[in-house]
Amino acid sequence: MTELAKAYTPKETEDRWSQAWSDAGAFNATVTPGKKPFTIVIPPPNVTGILHMGHALNNTIQDILIRFHRMKGFEPLWMPGTDHAGIATQNVVERKLGKEGRKRQDLGRDKFLEEVWRWKEEYGSTIIRQLKKLGASCDWRRVRFTMDEDYSQAVKEVFIRLFEKGLIYQGNYIINWCPRCQTALADEEAPHRDLQGNLYFLRYPFKDAPDEYVIVATTRPETMLGDTAVAVNPKDKRYKKIVGKTLLLPLMNREIPVIADDMVDPAFGTGCVKITPAHDPNDYVTGKKHALAFINVLHPDARINENGGEYKDMDRFEAREVIIEDLKEKGLLEKIEPHALSAGHCYRCHTIIEPYLSKQWFVRMKPLAVPGIAAVKDGRISFYPKRWTKVYLNWMNNIQDWCISRQIWWGHRIPVYYCRACYKPASVDSPAQTAATGKKNIKHEKQHIPGLIVAAVKPAACPHCGATDIYQDEDVLDTWFSSWLWPFATFGWPKQTHKDAQGIDHDVREELAFFYPTSALVTAPEIIFFWVARMIMAGFEFMGDIPFKDVYIHGTVRDIEGKKMSKSLGNVIDPLEIINEYGTDALRFSLISITAQGQDVFLNKERFEQGRNFANKIWNASRFVMMNLDNSQVNRDLCLTFKNEQMSLVNRWIISRLYSTLKEVNKNLETYKFNEAANLLYRFFWHEFCDWYLEIIKPEIKQPENQLIMFKVLEKFLRAIQPFMPFITQEIWSRLKPSEGLIMQQSWPHLQEQLIDKKTEQRMALILEVITAIRNMRADLEILPTQHLHAVVAAATKPKRELIEHASGHIGYLCRLGTLAVQEKLEHRKSTVTSVVSDVHISLSLEGVVDVEKEKAKIDAKIKKAESDVKAKENTLANTSFVERAPAEVVEKERQRLAELKETLIKLKAVKHALE
RNA sequence: GGGCGCAUGGCUCAGUUGGUUAGAGCGCCACAUUCACAUUGUGGAGGUCAUAGGUUCAAGUCCUAUUGCGCCCACCA
Numbered sequence: 001m002t003e004l005a006k007a008y009t010p011k012e013t014e015d016r017w018s019q020a021w022s023d024a025g026a027f028n029a030t031v032t033p034g035k036k037p038f039t040i041v042i043p044p045p046n047v048t049g050i051l052h053m054g055h056a057l058n059n060t061i062q063d064i065l066i067r068f069h070r071m072k073g074f075e076p077l078w079m080p081g082t083d084h085a086g087i088a089t090q091n092v093v094e095r096k097l098g099k100e101g102r103k104r105q106d107l108g109r110d111k112f113l114e115e116v117w118r119w120k121e122e123y124g125s126t127i128i129r130q131l132k133k134l135g136a137s138c139d140w141r142r143v144r145f146t147m148d149e150d151y152s153q154a155v156k157e158v159f160i161r162l163f164e165k166g167l168i169y170q171g172n173y174i175i176n177w178c179p180r181c182q183t184a185l186a187d188e189e190a191p192h193r194d195l196q197g198n199l200y201f202l203r204y205p206f207k208d209a210p211d212e213y214v215i216v217a218t219t220r221p222e223t224m225l226g227d228t229a230v231a232v233n234p235k236d237k238r239y240k241k242i243v244g245k246t247l248l249l250p251l252m253n254r255e256i257p258v259i260a261d262d263m264v265d266p267a268f269g270t271g272c273v274k275i276t277p278a279h280d281p282n283d284y285v286t287g288k289k290h291a292l293a294f295i296n297v298l299h300p301d302a303r304i305n306e307n308g309g310e311y312k313d314m315d316r317f318e319a320r321e322v323i324i325e326d327l328k329e330k331g332l333l334e335k336i337e338p339h340a341l342s343a344g345h346c347y348r349c350h351t352i353i354e355p356y357l358s359k360q361w362f363v364r365m366k367p368l369a370v371p372g373i374a375a376v377k378d379g380r381i382s383f384y385p386k387r388w389t390k391v392y393l394n395w396m397n398n399i400q401d402w403c404i405s406r407q408i409w410w411g412h413r414i415p416v417y418y419c420r421a422c423y424k425p426a427s428v429d430s431p432a433q434t435a436a437t438g439k440k441n442i443k444h445e446k447q448h449i450p451g452l453i454v455a456a457v458k459p460a461a462c463p464h465c466g467a468t469d470i471y472q473d474e475d476v477l478d479t480w481f482s483s484w485l486w487p488f489a490t491f492g493w494p495k496q497t498h499k500d501a502q503g504i505d506h507d508v509r510e511e512l513a514f515f516y517p518t519s520a521l522v523t524a525p526e527i528i529f530f531w532v533a534r535m536i537m538a539g540f541e542f543m544g545d546i547p548f549k550d551v552y553i554h555g556t557v558r559d560i561e562g563k564k565m566s567k568s569l570g571n572v573i574d575p576l577e578i579i580n581e582y583g584t585d586a587l588r589f590s591l592i593s594i595t596a597q598g599q600d601v602f603l604n605k606e607r608f609e610q611g612r613n614f615a616n617k618i619w620n621a622s623r624f625v626m627m628n629l630d631n632s633q634v635n636r637d638l639c640l641t642f643k644n645e646q647m648s649l650v651n652r653w654i655i656s657r658l659y660s661t662l663k664e665v666n667k668n669l670e671t672y673k674f675n676e677a678a679n680l681l682y683r684f685f686w687h688e689f690c691d692w693y694l695e696i697i698k699p700e701i702k703q704p705e706n707q708l709i710m711f712k713v714l715e716k717f718l719r720a721i722q723p724f725m726p727f728i729t730q731e732i733w734s735r736l737k738p739s740e741g742l743i744m745q746q747s748w749p750h751l752q753e754q755l756i757d758k759k760t761e762q763r764m765a766l767i768l769e770v771i772t773a774i775r776n777m778r779a780d781l782e783i784l785p786t787q788h789l790h791a792v793v794a795a796a797t798k799p800k801r802e803l804i805e806h807a808s809g810h811i812g813y814l815c816r817l818g819t820l821a822v823q824e825k826l827e828h829r830k831s832t833v834t835s836v837v838s839d840v841h842i843s844l845s846l847e848g849v850v851d852v853e854k855e856k857a858k859i860d861a862k863i864k865k866a867e868s869d870v871k872a873k874e875n876t877l878a879n880t881s882f883v884e885r886a887p888a889e890v891v892e893k894e895r896q897r898l899a900e901l902k903e904t905l906i907k908l909k910a911v912k913h914a915l916e
Numbered sequence: 917g918g919g920c921g922c923a924u925g926g927c928u929c930a931g932u933u934g935g936u937u938a939g940a941g942c943g944c945c946a947c948a949u950u951c952a953c954a955u956u957g958u959g960g961a962g963g964u965c966a967u968a969g970g971u972u973c974a975a976g977u978c979c980u981a982u983u984g985c986g987c988c989c990a991c992c993a
Contacts, residue, residue: 191989263992265992273993342990391989394989398990582955600986606928610942613953616955619952619955620955621953628952673932679940683940691957694952698951772959775958776959778958779947780959785947
């Protein structure tokens with residue numbers, strides 16, 4: 001054992017152990033028959049990511065689970081990796097190019113992808129390094145990337161299988177289009193945000209009676225350029241006559257019909273709806289139903305295209321203004337009303353999305369959702385906290401088809417090839433709209449489109465016509481189309497063997513059989529739909545089983561004002577800065593201790609001081625134990641087991657408290673209540689082991705039994721706190737038990753329930769109460785610690801008297817008493833103060849210790865002072881001009897102050913009385 | 917429009933299936949430094965548990981309504 005420095009210095013310690021753990025391969029997981037697996041796959045951070053507090057929380061939780069289960073004897077595998085994050089990464093690299101004055105389009109696809117790969121090689125492992133710094137005990141040999149060669153094979157395989165099954169189809173449909181990223185987005189990628197906009201009331205004249213018109217209401221007047229009808233509700237009496245009449249679309253002078261359709265709500269606006277089939281999902285359905293023309297009026301960048309007449313090339317919002325001006329001029333603008341609305345926004349660049357008609361690839365989700373719904377309903381998969389179950393089921397029950405094609409370059413290119421000679425794009429209704437049109441039971445048959453070939457590699461010739469001019473689909477797949485395979489594709493599925501970073505071959509089937517399904521998934525609520533739900537569906541579809549048993553959803557990390565932490569708000573607390581300043585263990589412990597299950601986390605920097613202080617406390621308590629530990633003594637006694645009934649009360653007490661705490665810690669860790677577990681350990685160690693136990697045994701610290709117990713309790717505590725604070729515990733362990741290897745490889749402290757003794761805990765609690773009461777009295781009288789008092793403690797029952805007698809040494813020591821007498825009844829004495837706690841009467845004699853006369857004089861002086869203060873305050877408050885003129889809160893403060901002073905006065909008088 | 921969450925001392929939050937005296941951290945006040953630790957110790961002040969009803973022997977905890985804040989979902993132009 002070597003002596004410890006006076007304060008814990010995390011920096012040097014952490015780097016040293018990180019290296020040692022990795023050298024020892026301590027995090028490596030292998031198939032171990034006879035052992036139970038415990039598997040977690042990391043939610044792969046974006047390659048563009050840098051560690052933020054959300055990552056820190058998310059990964060600390062996972063690491064605690066992994067480290068806890070490792071000690072419990074499981075074979076733990078934590079699978080690490082990163083996500084290629086299609087749009088996000090492409091945007092980052094484009095921005096970088098932009099700064100150099102270059103554009104993606106100028107480079108061309110291949111050159112641009114080279115740039116992205118170069119960027120990935122240079123910066124892509126930043127987040128991995130940072131996770132290592134956090135102490136994350138992932139099996140780093142296995143680190144995966146969603147664009148790895150093998151992983152890409154899995155993605156292709158899945159696309160082909162789903163296509164063959166009829167679950168992937170190509171179709172023309174209205175999708176969410178981001179005009180800035182210029183790609184389609186899935187519904188989940190275009191969250192609605194509230195906007196303050198206007199409702200524009202436009203007049204559409206009749207062809208035959210140009211002075212008469214119908215009024216339509218719209219929030220996006222620029223779409224009127226693409227209107228091909230006006231709809232009214234067939235039951236709406238006001239408009240019965242006009243159904244079938246022809247209108248003249250203003251500005252465009254196009255003839256459009258008035259049609260009748262149930263989808264129109266007569267109560268909204270004027271009850272007349274302009275129909276723009278190419279720019280609104282509802283209108284699209286209506287357009288299909290009524291065989292209307294589909295006129296696309298937008299370029300992909302949301303400028304008006306050639307179908308917009310004189311507005312061609314204007315930006316959509318500029319066109320909106322101009323169109324309104326023009327209509328006003330022609331007397332065709334009825335009115336403009338302010339209107340609260342919500343619109344989809346791109347989740348990557350926050351641009352307002354445009355509903356846009358285009359050819360895309362979709363996954364039919366309803367059949368995939370069926371087993372995923374059942375698994376959660378019957379409890380094979382559980383959400384923690386439970387309430388997310390409902391959110392998940394609600395989404396799954398109303399699931400829409402998934403648009404998986406993206407018009408960007410960075411990603412898995414769609415494994416589809418076209419024959420230039422014979423391919424004609426499909427025009428297929430997606431189930432999303434068949435539901436709306438009332439058609440049911442759409443068949444899940446493989447889609448047959450001549451000249452369209454779905455294959456992992458480019459075919460030599462078109463199987464339909466034999467032509468050889470074949471080209472690949474330009475689009476790439478949604479990033480989540482690769483992420484949803486994460487729980488099994490990371491193992492190398494569907495291949496037989498898989499090489500890790502060290503070139504070692506892993507048997508994929510064997511590993512999946514052992515480690516899959518995974519045990520727990522730890523993630524944030526915002527990706528339940530994006531990722532969690534889809535992994536469940538993929539798990540069933542491709543592995544025939546759930547991908548994980550438990551889903552733990554933690555809260556969002558916010559700043560102290562409740563705002564989400566984000567760079568743009570400038571309210572970010574950088575975890576690396578905290579690590580640098582306070583240490584990794586401090587960061588981890590603080591984060592965990594303040595994060596209640598599933599609640600959002602509110603952070604400010606001061607909160608990390610608690611973790612740092614705790615680390616330092618652990619350090620110093622260990623230092624104290626080691627300083628006082630007699631080596632030979634401990635080595636001899638280490639093999640002893642606790643012989644409970646023969647031990648002293650304090651030793652029985654601290655052991656009972658240790659196991660009581662451990663029992664609760666176990667329970668809380670098993671139910672994902674990490675904060676409870678952390679705080680229990682904190683309270684036990686600091687406020688019971690340090691504040692009471694070590695203080696009590698100090699005078700008799702060399703007793704063999706005390707030596708043994710303080711050592712054992714410390715040692716067990718270190719093991720229990722290890723999952724939370726791996727670095728400091730390792731450092732202390734290496735000095736406390738240098739021959740016993742890494743602390744993370746020790747077993748979790750075995751819960752010895754027979755050593756939990758509530759009776760002992762109660763008895764001890766009484767003694768602590770007595771001690772506190774005596775200290776309390778001393779503090780009230782301002783008696784210096786150097787002044788030793790005489791105390792008399794009286795209890796009516798014999799067991800209590802015996803207990804206090806037994807503990808009188810401890811009480812005397814901790815209260816700095818000269819003598820302590822235990823009696824049945826308290827006699828009235830002169831110059832004493834008294835107190836009662838739990839039926840125990842305590843009397844402190846001030847005679848000979850405190851000069852009673854002097855003390856009396858002091859008290860008298862204080863009473864005098866207090867009385868004059870009270871009088872002064874009363875006068876102030878009696879002053880009507882003060883009460884009337886001063887601000888209410890000032891008056892209130894004065895009142896409170898007066899009440900306090902009066903209370904003090906009463907106390908002082910009581911003490912004076914006691915002295916007489 | 918639907919759903920969910922939150923409201924507890926000056927601040928930020930715990931409080932598991934209803935059960936003695938509602939806890940913690942920070943902050944505040946007083947005292948203590950040749951003591952493992954001032955990144956400390958001892959003691960203290962400070963709470964109508966958002967509001968109004970209800971169930972119960974018993975409610976911070978369960979039910980109903982109300983108010984305020986936050987989040988998610990949604991094709992009402």
